[in-house]
Amino acid sequence: MLTNPPGIEDIFPDRMDAWSRVIGAAREVFRLSNYREIIIPVMEYTEVFARGLGDETDIVTKEMFTFEDRGGRSLTLRPEGTASVVRAYVSNGDYNRLSSAKFYYCGPMFRAERPQKGRLRQFNQFGAEFFGSPDPYYDYEIIAMMHAISRRVGIEDFALLLNSIGCGSPDCRGGYVVRLKSYFEERRGELCEDCRRRLEKNPLRILDCKQEGCASLKKGAPSIADHLCAACRGHYAGVKEHLNAASIQYREDPFLVRGLDYYTRTTFEFVTDRLGGQNAFAAGGRYDSLVESFGGRPTPAVGFAAGVERMLLVAGAADAPGSGLDVYLVHAGGEALRQALELARTLREAGISADLDPQGKSFKNQLKKADRESARFTVIIGEDEAAGRACSLKNMATGEQEKIPAQMCAAMIRKALPDYGKGHGSD
RNA sequence: GUGGAUGUAGCUCAAUGGCAGAGCCCUGGACUGUGGCUCCAGUGGUUGCGGGUUCGAGCCCCGUCAUCCACCCCA
Numbered sequence: 353m354l355t356n357p358p359g360i361e362d363i364f365p366d367r368m369d370a371w372s373r374v375i376g377a378a379r380e381v382f383r384l385s386n387y388r389e390i391i392i393p394v395m396e397y398t399e400v401f402a403r404g405l406g407d408e409t410d411i412v413t414k415e416m417f418t419f420e421d422r423g424g425r426s427l428t429l430r431p432e433g434t435a436s437v438v439r440a441y442v443s444n445g446d447y448n449r450l451s452s453a454k455f456y457y458c459g460p461m462f463r464a465e466r467p468q469k470g471r472l473r474q475f476n477q478f479g480a481e482f483f484g485s486p487d488p489y490y491d492y493e494i495i496a497m498m499h500a501i502s503r504r505v506g507i508e509d510f511a512l513l514l515n516s517i518g519c520g521s522p523d524c525r526g527g528y529v530v531r532l533k534s535y536f537e538e539r540r541g542e543l544c545e546d547c548r549r550r551l552e553k554n555p556l557r558i559l560d561c562k563q564e565g566c567a568s569l570k571k572g573a574p575s576i577a578d579h580l581c582a583a584c585r586g587h588y589a590g591v592k593e594h595l596n597a598a599s600i601q602y603r604e605d606p607f608l609v610r611g612l613d614y615y616t617r618t619t620f621e622f623v624t625d626r627l628g629g630q631n632a633f634a635a636g637g638r639y640d641s642l643v644e645s646f647g648g649r650p651t652p653a654v655g656f657a658a659g660v661e662r663m664l665l666v667a668g669a670a671d672a673p674g675s676g677l678d679v680y681l682v683h684a685g686g687e688a689l690r691q692a693l694e695l696a697r698t699l700r701e702a703g704i705s706a707d708l709d710p711q712g713k714s715f716k717n718q719l720k721k722a723d724r725e726s727a728r729f730t731v732i733i734g735e736d737e738a739a740g741r742a743c744s745l746k747n748m749a750t751g752e753q754e755k756i757p758a759q760m761c762a763a764m765i766r767k768a769l770p771d772y773g774k775g776h777g778s779d
Numbered sequence: 780g781u782g783g784a785u786g787u788a789g790c791u792c793a794a795u796g797g798c799a800g801a802g803c804c805c806u807g808g809a810c811u812g813u814g815g816c817u818c819c820a821g822u823g824g825u826u827g828c829g830g831g832u833u834c835g836a837g838c839c840c841c842g843u844c845a846u847c848c849a850c851c852c853c854a
Contacts, residue, residue: 358845358846409852414851415852432853463852465851468849470853612853629851630852630853633854659853659854660854662854682812716813719814721814722814730814732812748814748815751813753813
């Protein structure tokens, strides 16, 4: 039997309810802050990600689905969205010339990791990016949107971790990294094997290590908080002020280091302990030099991304079987079927969802199907009804049933549906 | 890439090395034109795949594939 590749899932209708609620909440929150949707390609030239995320990052070195096109150029299925949005922004002169821009995106991402709880090879993210200002307000705006989306989706059990990793200048992170490196070099023997390698490549990442030895070492390590330059310190204070003003709880974590190279100043994560070996369901930060490194004008920017499947896990979202159909038509075949088909057309044209089984076995069988579809009404056309061009309208919740002229059916159902008009056809 | 666990009906799972089962689902009946609750009956299997040991393997051994969990890393 053919199966789907590992870590690449089908999403069936029963799950779509919860799934759409998450995406819907995100879209609505983005709209409220004037972010507009952008559709970015599912694949890019490999350089986009290599340059965007950093040549040495784990994602680029071992987690990308990369292949050659027919001309021998290297293409990669996108492992995240920010690099693509930046690439799109830079290559589109119209937007590039605007003083600022707000985008959001959603769609599948691909990473060639071993699947496990909360980790898929194809998964869905939505995210937002702001271009054009270093003002800490925008860091806040980005964080606040993700916060609002979490609340709307019903995620209660989470923490917001916040940090500033400063800028690259020698009196800021640049100098800090040097101190950090020498601190760990003196204790090289106590570091795990991975961290000894990180010591050369990216000493900051040692702070992220969960090995016991390394974790206890970092308690005595110099903290980035004490080594920010005046400008970055002021920026960080500004972000916190905005968060406080909005009563958004956060926990400062001076050791919060993200796996992507492009971050500057603000970094943050929305974390929970309900994701197995994973902990973050959304994360982001500021990336003030990424646009420039893609060949654009120097343009400060902030953004975040969230994992839809992880949010569903954290929210404990249950599958909802049944379609919420408005009407299921039950018929006795022959002339009754002919009238049922005609009535189905009428109902659908009136914006009422209707379904039936032309093979229609017993009434019992058809009623059962109506129940499985969680239909709100059943319209029954048996031989008696068909003879008088009538139908029996049954409310499936109460069991009440009434025989009415077929002509009146659509009008009566429409009146009885409490939310007719929302999500139904309009007139 | 590394480690551990698990693969039996559509689903969830039983079965000392000795006749492959139950619950749910599905179909039908009790109720000849009425869903959910109850009761009864029925359909449904190359026990992931390939070897081996044995009189005999779902069970033991080897290999392989798949899934899950964890490491690593990340949404």
